[in-house]
Structure formats: structure tokens, C-alpha cells
Amino acid sequence: MLAxxxxxxxxWWSQVIYSWPQTFKANAVTKVQHQYVPxxxxxxxxxxxxxxxTYCMDQNFQAGLKQAKSQNAAYSxxxxxxxTGANWAKPIQNxxxxxxxxxxxxxxxxxxxxxxxxxxxxxxxxxxxxIPQQDLDIIFVQKF
Numbered sequence: 001m002l003a004x005x006x007x008x009x010x011x012w013w014s015q016v017i018y019s020w021p022q023t024f025k026a027n028a029v030t031k032v033q034h035q036y037v038p039x040x041x042x043x044x045x046x047x048x049x050x051x052x053x054t055y056c057m058d059q060n061f062q063a064g065l066k067q068a069k070s071q072n073a074a075y076s077x078x079x080x081x082x083x084t085g086a087n088w089a090k091p092i093q094n095x096x097x098x099x100x101x102x103x104x105x106x107x108x109x110x111x112x113x114x115x116x117x118x119x120x121x122x123x124x125x126x127x128x129x130x131i132p133q134q135d136l137d138i139i140f141v142q143k144f
Contacts, residue, residue: 014041042076046141055139056110064106068143076140082132095130099123101140109138 016039024030046065051057055077057065065071080097100122101107111125112133118124 038078038080040076040078040140042074044074045072046075051139054110054137055108057108057139061106061108065141068106068141070106070141070144073141073144075142078138080136080138082135091129091131092127093129095125095127097125097136099138102142104143106141106143107138108141109136110134111136 052062065073098118099107099109103121107123113125113127116124116126
């Protein structure tokens, strides 16, 4: 049995996976569009080294946390599994993802391509012939 220091946080995680069978007509073009409201999780406090890497918390985000006095705030997070879905024969012809945060939140995430801020609370990524290279993890931290 491992001893645990009284001040050491208890680490845990959970995951929900949805899957369903689909049949597509042979020798035909099939257009697929996915749209859904994601299942959001979270935790009671940020863990600087681990969370900084997972959510690509850059200097601007870190400064925003400090300014909002939210360094140890509870947060909401969600993840999109993009890479294991990349088992189709061709790239995604037209990929568009919009991330929207509440006006009283800070948001951070990793993205290898171009991210365009389309409003005060929205960020958008548009890719042509997209082949996902990594999954997407997003963190939302409420400002105090």
C-alpha cells in the first residue's frame, strides 16, 4: 500500500465513449456531417506542469489566469478524439471547428494549424483536406 501525504491531491479521471454502427452504400459518394453538444468534465484545481502541456497554456493565458486571480480555480474541460477517427481512406475535405467560451471565462487548447478569433468569445479552425495529427483538449477557466 502506498502512503499518501495529507496535502497531496487525489488524482482520478473518467471517460465516456460513444460508438454506433453505420452502413454506407458501396460505390457511392457519402457526405458525413457531425454536429453535437460535447460532454464537459472538469476538476477542482489546475496542476501547472501537466495541465500547461495538455492545454498549451501559453504566457498570455498564464497572465490572464494571474490577472483574473484564477490560477487555482476549478475548471471545465472537454476533449475531442480526432486521431482515432482518422481511419477513413481520404482526408476530411472540409473541416471546420468553432470553439466558443463564455465572456467570463479564459480558454486554452493546442492546435497545429491556424486559429482565427472570429469574435470576442469565438475561435475557429478551418482546414482543407484535413488529416488529424493530434486529439483536441480544451480548458475553460472561470474568471473571479
